[in-house]
Amino acid sequence: MEIRKNCFVVIEYMVKLEDGTVVKGENELASMNFIAGYNQILPALEYRLLGAKEGDALEFTIPAVEAFGPYRKELVKFKNFEEFPEGKSLSVGKWVVATNPKTRAQYSYFVKEKTSEGVWLDFNHPLAGKDLHYFVKIIKVRPASLEELEYLRPCEFGREQFDD
Numbered sequence: 001m002e003i004r005k006n007c008f009v010v011i012e013y014m015v016k017l018e019d020g021t022v023v024k025g026e027n028e029l030a031s032m033n034f035i036a037g038y039n040q041i042l043p044a045l046e047y048r049l050l051g052a053k054e055g056d057a058l059e060f061t062i063p064a065v066e067a068f069g070p071y072r073k074e075l076v077k078f079k080n081f082e083e084f085p086e087g088k089s090l091s092v093g094k095w096v097v098a099t100n101p102k103t104r105a106q107y108s109y110f111v112k113e114k115t116s117e118g119v120w121l122d123f124n125h126p127l128a129g130k131d132l133h134y135f136v137k138i139i140k141v142r143p144a145s146l147e148e149l150e151y152l153r154p155c156e157f158g159r160e161q162f163d164d
Helices: 043-049 085-089 146-152
Strands: 007-016 022-024 030-035 057-062 076-080 095-099 106-114 118-122 132-143
Touching (some): 043 057, 085 118
Antiparallel strands (some): 007 030, 057 132, 076 118, 106 118
């Protein structure tokens, strides 16, 4: 069976960067399952898996622009300690997860540098600007069950559509 929309898929994979750094799957391949067609995984990855069959092994590169986008210098911001007193307690080289107090939305940033006046924060995704080199084994492909589809899209897959 080929991977297409409404298929339950299990893959094992490794992701590397251009310099050979392993992002995922270093000592053994990472494993992931998803239902095709529902944006559960990186869209560029899913697109490259469409049409593959159980047992296939694939190697491909997803360019940065299709993965996490280009690295954007304008997303590196300086915050002085007057406007951002919390910056004094941040550690250089660490990722921070922050929550907007009004919307409760979470976002992350990387602490690039600290000076006596403030802190440089990088709001780019950690993989922004990096091409992703994938090795993927297709372990399982089967039709998604009614329960799996209802969980993903309860309005699209009401039981009445499947009752004969």
